[in-house]
Amino acid sequence: MLVDREVASRDDRRRTRLLSPARLKYPQATIEDMDTRAGRGVDRGQITSLALGDWIKTGHTVIINGATGSGKTWLACALGQYACRHGHSVSYLRTPRLAEELRVLHGSGGFGKWLIQLAKTDVLILDDWAVAALDAGTRADLLEIIDDRAATRGTIITIQLPVEHWHSWIGDATIADAMLDRLLQRTHRITPKGESLRSSKQKSSGDQEAVQAPQVQ
Numbered sequence: 001m002l003v004d005r006e007v008a009s010r011d012d013r014r015r016t017r018l019l020s021p022a023r024l025k026y027p028q029a030t031i032e033d034m035d036t037r038a039g040r041g042v043d044r045g046q047i048t049s050l051a052l053g054d055w056i057k058t059g060h061t062v063i064i065n066g067a068t069g070s071g072k073t074w075l076a077c078a079l080g081q082y083a084c085r086h087g088h089s090v091s092y093l094r095t096p097r098l099a100e101e102l103r104v105l106h107g108s109g110g111f112g113k114w115l116i117q118l119a120k121t122d123v124l125i126l127d128d129w130a131v132a133a134l135d136a137g138t139r140a141d142l143l144e145i146i147d148d149r150a151a152t153r154g155t156i157i158t159i160q161l162p163v164e165h166w167h168s169w170i171g172d173a174t175i176a177d178a179m180l181d182r183l184l185q186r187t188h189r190i191t192p193k194g195e196s197l198r199s200s201k202q203k204s205s206g207d208q209e210a211v212q213a214p215q216v217q
Contacts (some may be wrong), residue, residue: 022080025127029078035071041193042075044173050188051082056122056154058096060186064158070192072158076125079156095132099138111141117150129159130169139172143179150182157183 019027031051036044041121050062062079064072080090093101105111118124124145149155161169163184170176 018084024077026077031078059151062156064097067193083123092125093123123154125156129157130161
C-alpha cells in the first residue's frame with residue numbers, strides 16, 4: 001500500500017509539473033468528458049484510438065476543424081491534458097497572438113532559446129489557426145517551428161478554414177508548400193459539429209436564472 005501510494009503521489013506531481021507550463025486554455029478538459037452525442041461529429045472510438053496511439057512520437061498532426069463554438073479548443077486541450085497525464089510535455093499557443101509574442105522574443109534576444117525549447121516539446125497546440133493574416137516575419141518563424149517538429153513531435157491545430165484554403169492564407173507559395181508538406185503528411189482529422197456550445201451554455205444559464213428568479217406580483 002505504501003508503494004502504491006508513493007507511485008500515485010509521484011504520478012500526481014509529474015502531471016502537475018507538466019500541466020503548469022502547458023498553459024492550456026481549459027486545463028480541466030478531459031477526453032473522458034467529451035460530448036459524443038449523435039450529431040456532434042466526434043467519435044469516441046477515434047479519440048480513444050488517437051489517445052492510445054503513437055501519433056505524438058511519430059510527428060502526426062491532429063486537425064480539429066469546425067465552426068465557432070463547436071468545441072475545437074476544448075477538445076484540443078483535452079488531448080493535451082491526456083498527453084500530460086501520460087508523461088508528455090505540451091505547449092499551448094494562440095496563433096493570432098503569435099506575431100506579437102515572436103516580436104517580443106526577437107527584441108529580447110530570446111527567440112533562439114525559445115525555439116530550441118519548443119522543438120523539444122512533445123505536443124504543440126496551435127489554437128485558432130488562420131484567424132489573422134500572417135506577416136512575412138511570422139510566416140518564416142512559423143515554418144521554423146513546424147520544421148523542427150516534422151516526423152518527431154505531435155502538433156494539434158484548431159481551425160475554421162478548410163485545409164484546401166490554407167495555402168492562400170499562408171501567402172507565400174514557397175513557404176506554404178514547405179509548411180503544408182510537413183504538416184499534412186500524417187494527419188488525423190476531427191470535425192466537431194452541431195449547435196454552438198457557447199450558445200447552449202448561455203441558454204442553459206438563462207433558463208436556470210429564469211427558474212430561480214422570484215416572480216413579481
